[in-house]
Amino acid sequence: MTHRCGHLYCKADENYKHYALHRILDLNDSMPPLPTGERYIGEYHIYSCPGCAAQLQVDLYSPSLGGDPVLWDTRIA
Numbered sequence: 001m002t003h004r005c006g007h008l009y010c011k012a013d014e015n016y017k018h019y020a021l022h023r024i025l026d027l028n029d030s031m032p033p034l035p036t037g038e039r040y041i042g043e044y045h046i047y048s049c050p051g052c053a054a055q056l057q058v059d060l061y062s063p064s065l066g067g068d069p070v071l072w073d074t075r076i077a
């Protein structure tokens with residue numbers, strides 16, 4: 001996969017997110033408080049190009065629900 005700036009991430013059968021800049025933002029630090037007073041269980045995973053810093057993708061992930069936090073957008077079989 002190649003970005004418009006020419007940065008080469010990885011082979012087509014790999015997840016480019018493992019090669020991108022990755023920032024995690026807890027929803028409790030970025031959203032208004034819930035009316036119930038409960039805490040958010042999610043976090044934003046923000047991926048950017050290491051070549052030009054363009055934002056590529058934002059995923060919402062909840063650690064308490066489990067699974068792989070690095071989601072696949074498209075997987076070539």
Ligand SMILES: [Zn+2]
Nearest residue numbers: 003005049052
């Ligand atoms: Zn780029």
